[in-house]
Amino acid sequence: MKIELASSYGFCFGVKRAIEIASLHNNSFTMGPLIHNQKEIDRLKAHHNVGLYEDIKSVQSGDTVIIRTHGIPKDELQTLKNKDAKVINATCPFVTTPQNIVKRMSNENYSIVIFGDSSHPEVKGVKSYGEDVYVVLDPSEVKDIKFKYDKIATVAQTTRKKEEYLQIVKELMLYNKEVRVFNTICDATFENQAAAKDLSEKADVMLVIGGKNSSNTKQLFSICKTNCDDSYLIEDEQEIDLDWFKNKKLCGITAGASTPDWVIQKCINKLQNLQ
Amino acid sequence: MKIELASSYGFCFGVKRAIEIASLHNNSFTMGPLIHNQKEIDRLKAHHNVGLYEDIKSVQSGDTVIIRTHGIPKDELQTLKNKDAKVINATCPFVTTPQNIVKRMSNENYSIVIFGDSSHPEVKGVKSYGEDVYVVLDPSEVKDIKFKYDKIATVAQTTRKKEEYLQIVKELMLYNKEVRVFNTICDATFENQAAAKDLSEKADVMLVIGGKNSSNTKQLFSICKTNCDDSYLIEDEQEIDLDWFKNKKLCGITAGASTPDWVIQKCINKLQNLQ
Numbered sequence: 001m002k003i004e005l006a007s008s009y010g011f012c013f014g015v016k017r018a019i020e021i022a023s024l025h026n027n028s029f030t031m032g033p034l035i036h037n038q039k040e041i042d043r044l045k046a047h048h049n050v051g052l053y054e055d056i057k058s059v060q061s062g063d064t065v066i067i068r069t070h071g072i073p074k075d076e077l078q079t080l081k082n083k084d085a086k087v088i089n090a091t092c093p094f095v096t097t098p099q100n101i102v103k104r105m106s107n108e109n110y111s112i113v114i115f116g117d118s119s120h121p122e123v124k125g126v127k128s129y130g131e132d133v134y135v136v137l138d139p140s141e142v143k144d145i146k147f148k149y150d151k152i153a154t155v156a157q158t159t160r161k162k163e164e165y166l167q168i169v170k171e172l173m174l175y176n177k178e179v180r181v182f183n184t185i186c187d188a189t190f191e192n193q194a195a196a197k198d199l200s201e202k203a204d205v206m207l208v209i210g211g212k213n214s215s216n217t218k219q220l221f222s223i224c225k226t227n228c229d230d231s232y233l234i235e236d237e238q239e240i241d242l243d244w245f246k247n248k249k250l251c252g253i254t255a256g257a258s259t260p261d262w263v264i265q266k267c268i269n270k271l272q273n274l275q
Numbered sequence: 276m277k278i279e280l281a282s283s284y285g286f287c288f289g290v291k292r293a294i295e296i297a298s299l300h301n302n303s304f305t306m307g308p309l310i311h312n313q314k315e316i317d318r319l320k321a322h323h324n325v326g327l328y329e330d331i332k333s334v335q336s337g338d339t340v341i342i343r344t345h346g347i348p349k350d351e352l353q354t355l356k357n358k359d360a361k362v363i364n365a366t367c368p369f370v371t372t373p374q375n376i377v378k379r380m381s382n383e384n385y386s387i388v389i390f391g392d393s394s395h396p397e398v399k400g401v402k403s404y405g406e407d408v409y410v411v412l413d414p415s416e417v418k419d420i421k422f423k424y425d426k427i428a429t430v431a432q433t434t435r436k437k438e439e440y441l442q443i444v445k446e447l448m449l450y451n452k453e454v455r456v457f458n459t460i461c462d463a464t465f466e467n468q469a470a471a472k473d474l475s476e477k478a479d480v481m482l483v484i485g486g487k488n489s490s491n492t493k494q495l496f497s498i499c500k501t502n503c504d505d506s507y508l509i510e511d512e513q514e515i516d517l518d519w520f521k522n523k524k525l526c527g528i529t530a531g532a533s534t535p536d537w538v539i540q541k542c543i544n545k546l547q548n549l550q
Contacts, residue, residue, distance in 0.1 A: 170441050174437065178458070179456045179458070181448055
């Protein structure tokens with residue numbers, strides 16, 4: 001049986017980078033969990049003594065604190081500095097971009113619309129960089145906003161869909177003479193999905209590796225299942241049932257955005273032992 | 276029978292203004308026809324001796340030349356000045372806006388996309404104010420454009436539909452990180468249509484006054500006919516057939532964007548004599 005990895009799978013660029021940064025800072029703390037994967041958090045703790053702060057109040061003077069990919073609100077960054085923490089910024093560059101845009105546009109007297117989820121840490125962080133900023137998730141929310149300025153700039157949470165962002169832009173265009181649209185959406189999530197689709201169309205068995213509660217893993221699984229009946233969602237190599245691969249010619253593998261490479265590698269090793 | 280005018284009909288603000296300006300300048304010339312209505316052009320000639328130049332080469336030194344609502348390209352404006360013509364600018368303010376935006380955005384090193392018809396005088400004029408400017412009518416044209424700059428600004432021909440403009444914006448968003456959208460669409464055309472719809476829904480006979488070759492008049496007629504079987508498209512009061520109004524209770528009236536008020540008034544007078 002041939003084994004083929006999807007052309008894009010697992011961690012995005014920003015998460016890979018944040019984990020590398022954390023691995024270079026033994027005895028540091030991350031501000032919130034670095035990734036939605038307990039195994040990886042355990043590994044960072046075991047190998048690098050990277051701890052976890054859930055609350056900024058816990059930070060002690062002299063601590064090395066790693067900002068995760070989502071970034072943090074401006075005032076919290078200031079709090080860390082006031083506490084004499086050594087701040088290591090692992091904010092994804094694709095998140096730094098909307099933060100900077102919001103800051104610049106606000107300085108130029110634009111009202112700002114962020115398309116995203118107001119309770120998401122990334123959005124909270126981006127919002128903190130502007131003055132007259134509104135977070136919207138549904139196009140219907142736009143028309144009731146009382147903007148302070150007559151020029152509007154808009155950014156999107158990096159993980160949103162472009163088609164949905166466009167609906168927000170449409171509403172903004174209807175009610176405002178100038179709308180400055182910054183496409184801050186990152187394609188990583190969609191690249192994993194497109195690659196999963198391509199691979200599942202030709203594979204006769206598919207493994208989707210990731211958290212069973214992870215929405216992006218479940219979405220990958222649903223895409224694979226559509227194209228390949230024999231698709232299986234597993235969290236690690238222990239869940240692999242060797243019966244799945246009888247008389248199969250091509251096993252495709254993909255993984256959710258929070259699945260570490262070493263978890264994927266263990267699955268591949270187990271399959272290779274089959275042969 | 277009651278007679279009711281649509282809440283919006285006939286000339287838009289810009290055309291009304293241009294005709295007033297022309298009426299204040301006896302013995303002047305318009306650069307191109309001021310309006311798609313021969314009767315009104317004849318009236319301006321008869322009452323104010325307002326002539327018509329079809330070609331800029333015909334302009335003589337000392338002529339008073341009226342720029343019509345569409346505006347003209349920058350180089351033609353310069354030609355008029357070089358010829359020592361006295362230029363009276365009746366460019367619609369809603370057209371001056373995109374001209375100024377294109378000029379300003381071009382100075383700030385944006386590539387420009389105009390949504391519109393490249394052969395339309397308004398679009399030719401607006402285009403002339405920028406450096407790296409592309410005119411597109413169909414969204415599919417966007418992806419092949421090789422922009423000089425990485426920031427895009429976009430304006431629309433004033434008479435376009437917002438829904439269609441949005442499709443252009445969508446394509447621009449897909450391929451460019453920053454798109455600065457200026458909504459330069461004027462609602463006048465759509466206000467006449469909305470008012471025609473409202474009135475034709477309650478009237479039992481509708482008169483649509485305008486040129487039989489005018490696309491906007493034909494569109495008004497089509498809207499009225501959908502709601503009111505007894506809808507009639509006429510160019511002037513002579514075409515009115517009094518039989519149309521037998522046993523009718525409410526006669527609605529609307530008029531195309533190039534129909535002068537005095538033509539409409541003559542129709543109303545004829546109907547009032549019925550009663």
